[in-house]
Amino acid sequence: MSNTKIITLNVKGINHVIKRRKIISLLKKDRVQIALLQETHLTDSEHLKLKRDWVGQIYYSSFNSKSRGVAILVHKNLPFTLHTIVRDTDGRFILITGLLYGELILLGSVYAPNTFDRSFYSNFLAKTSPVCRNHVIIGGDFNCGLNPETDYNPPKSQPSSKMAKATTDLCSYLGLFDAWRVCNPHVKDFTFFSRPHFSFSRIDYMFVSGSVLGRTRGCLIHTCALSDHSSVSMELSPPYYDPSSRHWRLNPALLSDPNFVKYLEDHASTLWEAGKAFLRGSVISFTSAKKKSSLAKQLVLERDITDLEREFKKSSSISVLRKLDAARSALDQLLTQKAETAIFYAKHRLFESGNKPGRLLARLAQGKRGSYNSNNNNHDNKLENDNNKLKALGHRPRTMTTRTKINCCNGSNN
Structure with missing residues (x-):
């Protein structure tokens, strides 16, 4: 069982299909298994379009197509079972709890306001406290540097801002640690460059609980060309080793077994089949080299x-x-x-x-079921309204069969 790679990234809007595809492909290339995204700028229906390729589960909180929006993407091969979802109606944070490798864990993606807003922190704390577990991972863009000397370049001389103090108090209350700073105590790096101010700052964080910190195998800041923010990633080691996760390998001792060698010789393909296999292998080799x-x-x-x-x-x-x-x-x-x-x-x-x-047609048809049901409901409602009118006039109410016959007669007359 390999480590679980978790990343947090402010994507700066992915409401364009090309950028959405580039972000998904980039996360796939980096072998990300859990992605905590901020500033998605997507509606509820647009968020669902992220569930493709390697993404097996998606949880989100929308605001509108121009601002805010957060999401959590979970790899389809990751054994995560959802328990609860906590959404912010303003598209500022999304929290989920569930079982990961048999452990109850809380995952969160947060996009804090860029100015101090006391109601945001009180609301976040009020909704997080009831579902907070021993294993907690909250990543996001908190729009503030915690230390004015080490988290800014050039460094700031004034004391910590209200946002930094509120974020620090939040972590202290929930028992969370800045994973990157713990793993890199003497390194000075940043996640955002402000062109108007011509300054760097570290405002994107991965906050984890003590139990998660003990199993964290490195926390890094990466350059991301698709956003004005850098991504922050961490690797979480599993709680146990699963021997069944090993891949199959040929037993080399079989090659010295005469019966096995004879079996291979008897089942050798014809020359034409060998030629097709050779051409196929050549094409695959060329395509692989190109990739x-x-x-x-x-x-x-x-x-x-x-x-x-x-x-x-x-x-x-x-x-x-x-x-x-x-x-x-x-x-x-x-x-x-x-x-x-x-x-x-x-x-x-x-x-x-x-x-x-x-499977493709089944997936396409699955999205149409709701519209079919709504059409049936509209027919039923129309029939009920017609029956009420007939009762008021003293006539016998119509059934579905009667209505069908009437429609057929009308069709033949036309």
């Missing part, structure tokens, strides 16, 4: 962005900023091309298999 080349280019750009961002944090040079913007633009074009290709193939699959019996 690896594209991925290598993406990794080089991401590494360049990370190095340039680190250099810019130290020097604040305009020339370095221009190189950083150019690298981000190149990476964005590459990811856009990948997202467009993925959408093209999705449309192609829908065109080829959308009207044929199968």
